[in-house]
Structure formats: C-alpha cells, structure tokens
Amino acid sequence: xxxxxxxxxxxxxxxxxxxxxxxxxxxxxxxxxxxxxxxxxxxxxxxxxxxxxxxxxxxxxxxxxxxxxxxxxxxxxxxxxxxxxxxxxxxxxxxxxxxxxxxxxxxxxxxxxxxxxxxxxxxxxxxxxxxxxxxxxxxxxxxxxxxxxxxxxxxxxxxxxxxxxxxxxxxxxxxxxxxxxxxxxxxxxxxxxxxxxxxxxxxxxxxxxxxxxxxxxxxxxxxxxxxxxxxxxxxxxxxxxxxxxxxxxxxxxx
Amino acid sequence: xxxxxxxxxxxxxxxxxxxxxxxxxxxxxxxxxxxxxxxxxxxxxxxxxxxxxxxxxxxxxxxxxxxxxxxxxxxxxxxxxxxxxxxxxxxxxxxxxxxxxxxxxxxxxxxxxxxxxxxxxxxxxxxxxxxxxxxxxxxxxxxxxxxxxxxxxxxxxxxxxxxxxxxxxxxxxxxxxxxxxxxxxxxxxxxxxxxxxxxxxxxxxxxxxxxxxxxxxxxxxxxxxxxxxxxxxxxxxxxxxxxxxxxxxxxxxxxxxxxxxxxxxxxxxxxxxxxxxxxxxxxxxxxxxxxxxxxxxxxxxxx
Numbered sequence: 001x002x003x004x005x006x007x008x009x010x011x012x013x014x015x016x017x018x019x020x021x022x023x024x025x026x027x028x029x030x031x032x033x034x035x036x037x038x039x040x041x042x043x044x045x046x047x048x049x050x051x052x053x054x055x056x057x058x059x060x061x062x063x064x065x066x067x068x069x070x071x072x073x074x075x076x077x078x079x080x081x082x083x084x085x086x087x088x089x090x091x092x093x094x095x096x097x098x099x100x101x102x103x104x105x106x107x108x109x110x111x112x113x114x115x116x117x118x119x120x121x122x123x124x125x126x127x128x129x130x131x132x133x134x135x136x137x138x139x140x141x142x143x144x145x146x147x148x149x150x151x152x153x154x155x156x157x158x159x160x161x162x163x164x165x166x167x168x169x170x171x172x173x174x175x176x177x178x179x180x181x182x183x184x185x186x187x188x189x190x191x192x193x194x195x196x197x198x199x200x201x202x203x204x205x206x207x208x209x210x211x212x213x214x215x216x217x218x219x220x221x222x223x224x225x226x227x228x229x230x231x232x233x234x235x236x237x238x239x240x241x242x243x244x245x246x247x248x249x250x251x252x253x254x
Numbered sequence: 255x256x257x258x259x260x261x262x263x264x265x266x267x268x269x270x271x272x273x274x275x276x277x278x279x280x281x282x283x284x285x286x287x288x289x290x291x292x293x294x295x296x297x298x299x300x301x302x303x304x305x306x307x308x309x310x311x312x313x314x315x316x317x318x319x320x321x322x323x324x325x326x327x328x329x330x331x332x333x334x335x336x337x338x339x340x341x342x343x344x345x346x347x348x349x350x351x352x353x354x355x356x357x358x359x360x361x362x363x364x365x366x367x368x369x370x371x372x373x374x375x376x377x378x379x380x381x382x383x384x385x386x387x388x389x390x391x392x393x394x395x396x397x398x399x400x401x402x403x404x405x406x407x408x409x410x411x412x413x414x415x416x417x418x419x420x421x422x423x424x425x426x427x428x429x430x431x432x433x434x435x436x437x438x439x440x441x442x443x444x445x446x447x448x449x450x451x452x453x454x455x456x457x458x459x460x461x462x463x464x465x466x467x468x469x470x471x472x473x474x475x476x477x478x479x480x481x482x483x484x485x486x487x488x489x490x491x492x493x494x495x496x497x498x499x500x501x502x503x504x505x506x507x508x509x510x511x512x513x514x515x516x517x518x519x520x521x522x523x524x525x526x527x528x529x530x531x532x533x534x535x536x537x538x539x540x541x542x543x544x545x546x547x548x549x550x551x552x553x554x555x556x557x
Contacts, residue, residue, distance in 0.1 A: 079431075087432070091426055092426075093421065093422045095425055096425070100421075104415065104422045104435065108434070
C-alpha cells in the first residue's frame with residue numbers, strides 16, 4: 001500500500017475485567033474503500049467502533065488516524081479530526097427538528113467559522129446549503145421542520161446517517177445501518193453508501209446483513225471472540241474455512 | 255398601589271433567577287447553586303454602591319461578572335458529576351456561599367451609621383434607590399427593562415445555533431459528543447451565563463429590599479430558581495416568565511389568605527403540573543400550535 005491508510009488499529013485490545021472483548025486486533029482502512037467488519041454476535045465489532053470513537057480508553061494498542069495517534073483524544077476532538085459514526089440503537093436529538101439535528105453536527109473547523117457568521121438564525125448561507133443538500137440526498141427535505149422523535153424508523157436511520165455526514169468526516173463508521181430495514185430500504189442504503197464513498201468518504205461498515213456486505217464491501221475483515229480471523233475480498237473471506245467455522249461451528253466428524 | 259408595584263418587582267427579580275436556571279437546565283443539568291450565585295451578586299453589588307459609592311449600573315455589571323466567574327470556576331469540577339450527584343454538589347456550594355456570608359463582616363463608619371455586611375445580622379442600609387430619588391415605579395420599570403433585555407438575549411441565543419447545541423447536549427450527551435460537540439465547554443459556558451444572569455438578579459434584589467442577609471439565599475430560593483423553568487417548560491424563555499408570574503403572583507401573594515397552607519398547595523401544584531404537562535406549561539407542542547394560529551395562511555400549508 002503506497003498511500004497512508006486513513007485509519008490504522010495497531011495491536012488494539014480492550015478488556016472488560018476478565019472479558020477480552022477485543023484482543024490484539026490490527027486493522028488498516030485504505031482511503032476511499034468500503035471495509036466491512038463482520039463476525040458473530042459478541043465478537044467485538046461494536047467495541048472496535050467505540051474504541052475508534054473514544055467512547056472508552058484502550059487497554060493496549062494505538063488508534064492512528066491519518067498518521068496521527070488519536071488514542072488519547074476525547075470523543076469530540078476525534079469527530080472534528082475526521083471520524084463520524086452512527087449508533088446501533090439510533091441516538092437522535094428527538095426534541096430538535098430534523099434540520100437542527102444536522103445543524104448542530106456541523107462541527108468541522110471551517111463549518112464552525114461559517115456558523116459563527118452573521119446569520120445566526122438559519123446558519124450561514126454555506127451551512128444552510130450543506131444541510132439542504134444533505135437532506136435532499138437522504139430524501140428528508142420534506143421533513144425538515146419535523147421533530148426527529150416524530151419520524152418513522154426508516155427515516156430516523158436515514159437522519160442519523162445524514163447527521164454523521166454533516167461534520168464532513170474522512171472516515172464514516174456505520175454500526176449496523178441496515179438493522180430493521182426492508183429490502184427496498186436496504187437497496188437505497190446500498191446506493192447511498194456507494195455515493196458517499198464516491199464523494200471521497202472512507203467507510204467502515206459493521207453489518208449482519210450479508211447480502212449488503214457482499215454487494216458493497218471492497219474488503220471484509222472477520223472477527224471472532226475479539227480476534228481478527230480473516231481479512232480479504234468478499235470471495236476470499238467466503239472461501240475461508242475459519243470463517244465458516246466461526247459462523248457455522250466445527251464439523252463433528254473430521 | 256405600592257403593594258402591586260412591590261409584587262411586580264419581586265416577580266421581575268425572580269424571573270431573572272429562573273432564567274439563570276433555565277440556561278443551565280437546557281443542557282440537562284439540575285443546578286441548585288443558582289441561589290449562591292444570586293447571593294454573590296447581591297453582596298458584590300451592595301458593597302460597590304454602599305461602600306465604594308459606585309453608580310448602580312456598573313455595580314450590577316461587576317456583580318454579574320463576579321458571579322459568572324464563580325459559576326465558571328465551580329462549573330469545571332461540579333459538571334464532572336451528573337444527576338443526583340450534581341444536585342448534591344451544587345447544594346453544597348450554595349450552602350458554602352450562604353455560610354460564607356453568615357460569617358463575612360466588613361464594615362466602615364459613616365457618621366453614626368455602620369455600613370457594610372455584618373455577618374449574621376446581614377447587610378443593612380443598601381439605600382441607593384431612595385438616596386437617588388428613584389420612586390417604586392422607577393425601580394419596577396428598571397427591573398423589567400433588565401428582564402426584557404435578558405430575555406431578548408436568551409431568546410436570540412435560543413434561536414441561534416448555540417441554543418440548538420445546548421438542547422442537543424441536554425438530550426443526549428453521548429450523541430452530542432459523537433457529532434463533535436465539546437460537552438464540557440458547552441456545560442461550563444451555560445453555567446457561566448447562568449451565573450452571570452443570577453448575579454444581575456441578586457444585585458437588583460439587594461437594592462430594592464435594602465437589607466440582605468444569609469438566610470434569604472438558602473435552599474428554598476435555589477428550589478424556586480429551578481421550579482420556574484421546570485414548571486414553565488424549556489421550549490422558550492416565556493415559559494419561565496409565565497411560571498414566575500404564576501408562582502410569585504398567584505401562589506405566593508394571591509393565596510396569602512390561606513396562610514401556611516399555600517406552601518402545601520405550591521408543592522402539590524408542581525407535582526400536578528409535572529404529571530399533566532411533563533415538558534412544562536409552555537411546551538414545544540403548545541408553542542407550535544400558538545405559532546400556527548398566528549402564522550399567515552401560506553406558511554400554514556407550507557409547513
């Protein structure tokens with residue numbers, strides 16, 4: 001790899017008491033790719049996302065973003081530094097409007113200067129335009145003045161995705177974005193993730209919905225019991241005996 | 255007439271106190287320290303006009319800045335704890351301030367009079383208004399001008415991005431951090447603004463009562479401070495005003511004939527209000543309905 005990866009996890013571990021939720025994982029995410037992180041329930045996928053975001057400190061190892069060690073940074077600084085995320089269980093600002101949900105998420109340095117301008121009430125023209133374009137892209141423009149709490153489930157998922165993009169991240173972490181969605185919605189999600197990647201955002205996707213994963217992932221990393229057991233293209237991972245074992249169990253007759 | 259003007263003054267000052275708690279409450283923090291900031295404002299402003307012979311407005315400004323600075327300093331350690339622990343920490347701070355003024359004596363001799371704070375006896379003879387020929391009406395107008403200015407400032411804040419950020423932190427701190435908001439900075443700033451407003455309120459309070467003492471700034475006052483925005487609702491600043499008018503004007507004065515029973519009614523009413531309207535008297539839904547009622551027809555179909 002010639003180009004520096006956007007994100008590197010170097011020998012990252014997280015132990016909760018005696019439980020080794022994540023145990024010595026090395027992972028590199030190359031610029032502009034969609035990397036899917038899969039594994040059975042409890043294999044440590046969400047813990048990795050939380051470690052990258054700084055929700056809790058590492059037990060060991062380093063998290064490097066664009067060549068900068070961010071292991072000790074507080075959450076908000078990592079976001080302004082370029083990592084945004086969605087949550088497995090949606091966490092919107094329910095009593096704010098759809099519009100405001102995106103507005104408060106504009107926290108990159110440039111956006112902050114824009115928003116500190118004259119136009120307090122609707123944000124600066126640039127900020128407003130960004131929010132409107134994002135709402136348009138996620139088909140939420142007609143809901144702009146609704147309270148987020150009043151949206152339907154699918155709309156809330158889209159809004160959270162939109163909110164994560166509002167800070168203009170270099171790396172987007174999607175934690176099970178397809179959970180609870182129907183086939184049509186998954187199709188739209190697939191398209192949106194591709195478009196976001198084409199706009200230059202690197203995506204780390206955690207997902208159980210294998211059809212989606214196999215369709216859009218450039219590479220897949222597989223976790224089991226907090227360890228990385230496989231990494232490669234979708235075809236390579238599907239062929240790996242270790243992965244089959246992790247998902248289906250060991251054959252009884254050898 | 256003077257009785258009603260006096261009542262109007264009280265309501266004005268309590269509105270300021272309520273607004274100071276409103277700022278902090280927007281970020282989801284329940285602070286019982288507002289009475290402490292109010293006390294600091296009262297003593298600082300009183301000392302400046304009585305002992306240093308300052309004019310009122312600079313004295314109020316300095317009182318507000320001192321209270322705000324104390325709030326900022328208290329905010330950093332206090333806001334590391336949440337929920338019930340924050341309530342305990344802020345009550346402790348409020349009591350510490352009260353006990354400080356219980357012991358604080360700094361007097362100078364002016365003719366036959368001893369001026370300045372005198373420990374448990376309090377701080378008497380804060381006679382700026384009568385000395386400068388302000389009538390009760392003048393004072394009431396002055397208080398409400400200040401209230402209007404503070405409300406206008408907070409209303410603007412509410413409609414700017416800052417207001418949305420404060421509410422975002424109040425709703426979900428983790429989500430707020432995950433979109434890049436520095437929640438410590440936001441919470442401490444809200445506390446500082448709250449302290450600033452409480453300082454102005456306290457400064458005015460000292461001057462219209464002319465006599466302040468530690469016992470006025472206890473937990474009861476702190477409870478009132480958060481009762482206004484909680485009862486009034488956090489959707490906008492007018493809820494706090496409405497609640498201050500309701501509690502001070504109706505419950506405290508209007509029901510005076512009931513004697514001590516009105517306190518029971520006061521508690522009961524807050525419990526009732528919290529059950530019937532958990533988001534306050536003026537909640538977002540009511541505000542929207544009112545806005546729709548007064549909005550021009552074309553907007554109605556657009557929204």
